[in-house]
Amino acid sequence: MNEKKKSCICENCEFRDVVFAYLDEESIDQLCDNKEEQSFRKGEIINHEGEKITNFKYLKSGLVKLYRRTATGDEQVVTITRPFEFVSNMSIFSEERYQYSVSALEDSVVCTVNLDFIKELFLRNSSFALGLLIKISKINDKIIRQTLDIRQKNLIGRVAFVLLYFTNEIYNSRVFDLPVSRKEIADYIGMSTANVIRTLSDFKKEGIIRIFGKTIEVVDLHRLEVISRRG
Amino acid sequence: MNEKKKSCICENCEFRDVVFAYLDEESIDQLCDNKEEQSFRKGEIINHEGEKITNFKYLKSGLVKLYRRTATGDEQVVTITRPFEFVSNMSIFSEERYQYSVSALEDSVVCTVNLDFIKELFLRNSSFALGLLIKISKINDKIIRQTLDIRQKNLIGRVAFVLLYFTNEIYNSRVFDLPVSRKEIADYIGMSTANVIRTLSDFKKEGIIRIFGKTIEVVDLHRLEVISRRG
DNA sequence: CGCGGCTTTGATGTTCATCAAGTAAAGTGG
DNA sequence: CCACTTTACTTGATGAACATCAAAGCCGCG
Numbered sequence: 001m002n003e004k005k006k007s008c009i010c011e012n013c014e015f016r017d018v019v020f021a022y023l024d025e026e027s028i029d030q031l032c033d034n035k036e037e038q039s040f041r042k043g044e045i046i047n048h049e050g051e052k053i054t055n056f057k058y059l060k061s062g063l064v065k066l067y068r069r070t071a072t073g074d075e076q077v078v079t080i081t082r083p084f085e086f087v088s089n090m091s092i093f094s095e096e097r098y099q100y101s102v103s104a105l106e107d108s109v110v111c112t113v114n115l116d117f118i119k120e121l122f123l124r125n126s127s128f129a130l131g132l133l134i135k136i137s138k139i140n141d142k143i144i145r146q147t148l149d150i151r152q153k154n155l156i157g158r159v160a161f162v163l164l165y166f167t168n169e170i171y172n173s174r175v176f177d178l179p180v181s182r183k184e185i186a187d188y189i190g191m192s193t194a195n196v197i198r199t200l201s202d203f204k205k206e207g208i209i210r211i212f213g214k215t216i217e218v219v220d221l222h223r224l225e226v227i228s229r230r231g
Numbered sequence: 232m233n234e235k236k237k238s239c240i241c242e243n244c245e246f247r248d249v250v251f252a253y254l255d256e257e258s259i260d261q262l263c264d265n266k267e268e269q270s271f272r273k274g275e276i277i278n279h280e281g282e283k284i285t286n287f288k289y290l291k292s293g294l295v296k297l298y299r300r301t302a303t304g305d306e307q308v309v310t311i312t313r314p315f316e317f318v319s320n321m322s323i324f325s326e327e328r329y330q331y332s333v334s335a336l337e338d339s340v341v342c343t344v345n346l347d348f349i350k351e352l353f354l355r356n357s358s359f360a361l362g363l364l365i366k367i368s369k370i371n372d373k374i375i376r377q378t379l380d381i382r383q384k385n386l387i388g389r390v391a392f393v394l395l396y397f398t399n400e401i402y403n404s405r406v407f408d409l410p411v412s413r414k415e416i417a418d419y420i421g422m423s424t425a426n427v428i429r430t431l432s433d434f435k436k437e438g439i440i441r442i443f444g445k446t447i448e449v450v451d452l453h454r455l456e457v458i459s460r461r462g
Numbered sequence: 463c464g465c466g467g468c469t470t471t472g473a474t475g476t477t478c479a480t481c482a483a484g485t486a487a488a489g490t491g492g
Numbered sequence: 493c494c495a496c497t498t499t500a501c502t503t504g505a506t507g508a509a510c511a512t513c514a515a516a517g518c519c520g521c522g
Binding site for chain 1 (some may be wrong): 499500502
């Protein structure tokens with residue numbers, strides 16, 4: 001049957017380049033046996049804040065947001081990210097429970113491996129360990145830098161930042177469908193929904209972007225960059 | 232001579248518990264040979280943003296701030312921290328250069344070890360590797376959580392947060408000498424200096440704190456906690 | 463004792479959140 | 493497929509929160 005073949009698709013997974021690059025054939029096979037793929041529809045929750053961490057999870061395809069609920073009950077979005085930057089794993093080695101929730105912004109596929117197996121690999125294979133440390137450090141670095149960047153900007157600078165983030169980091173395209181609501185953008189950059197909308201309208205009026213419902217076209221990239229830097 | 236003895240003071244260093252707990256006698260000896268202690272006076276810079284990273288450094292005693300300079304030229308304080316939480320090392324494995332500057336807020340002693348030696352240890356000793364990964368993850372987690380916490384608060388909530396941070400995390404005392412200027416607090420919580428001062432004055436008027444120059448006494452801890460939570 | 467930096471306080475204006483009211487869009491059940 | 497409900501979006505008006513500016517007081521240091 002193609003049972004064996006299917007389970008060992010890992011050998012060709014793009015993710016190998018990132019963390020699993022240092023594994024030998026045998027370990028890859030073991031990984032395949034331990035692995036499970038889960039699909040999530042847009043809007044579904046992948047991890048719940050406070051849940052016990054039992055698995056190592058990485059995003060194979062799709063788009064997710066990492067967020068938490070504040071004391072007052074509203075959402076605070078930590079980051080929005082593509083595959084191989086799957087941040088749920090940020091604290092799997094330092095915390096027993098998830099610090100943040102993760103939900104799918106687009107249909108997503110998540111690979112799940114038992115955490116103990118990863119720990120074992122970590123202890124057995126030092127190159128893998130170093131690779132994982134570097135990966136986790138980079139993810140953390142990126143989140144911290146992003147948060148600091150946003151913090152120093154004013155409203156229009158932050159909105160410009162988000163548009164540039166989608167354009168350059170997420171979609172690599174000046175035209176894209178917003179995967180988030182206006183409210184989610186507001187939760188991400190720490191502003192009110194009304195003002196996010198207002199700023200988008202202003203950008204539209206000034207010819208910096210075009211808006212067709214959820215679809216955004218960045219017309220004047222340069223101007224957006226200036227606003228983001230100034231902001 | 233006491234040369235040997237002095238170099239092997241590491242055996243008793245408190246830091247052993249944290250990262251170096253898993254090293255055997257031989258490795259500790261090697262560590263001692265590779266180690267250098269540097270003293271910094273209050274105000275001196277330990278690392279410069281952009282400088283090449285060649286050493287693994289941890290804070291043995293003192294207090295430091297981690298910060299960066301924004302495009303507009305002012306400082307943005309990432310965190311303020313005590314020994315064994317020495318965050319300069321956040322990105323030593325993922326970046327070639329320091330992302331942030333570190334300076335001493337109090338007279339500090341820093342232990343410096345060649346980075347390649349630490350990498351070698353990491354690859355050779357898997358328990359050490361796991362310990363280091365956990366440590367770095369925790370430091371990163373703490374910074375991210377702190378930044379998110381600050382972001383969701385308003386002015387008085389942020390000032391209350393900082394006072395609580397010094398009281399509970401840094402000094403473990405309701406009376407302490409502020410190790411930072413009002414401006415540095417402002418740079419830390421992302422507010423203007425004038426408003427930080429104003430808020431401190433308000434707290435004083437309401438009997439929540441007492442101020443004698445740089446010395447602060449927290450009178451009503453509970454009220455401060457309420458303000459910080461609400462904020 | 464006089465200079466420069468840090469601190470304080472008040473006055474003013476800008477930025478942003480909030481509220482409200484209306485419109486569009488997207489589900490939902492018959 | 494249409495009426496109904498709900499949710500997301502939009503815009504304007506208002507007020508609160510906060511930055512900025514300015515002037516004066518304080519303190520340490522040469």
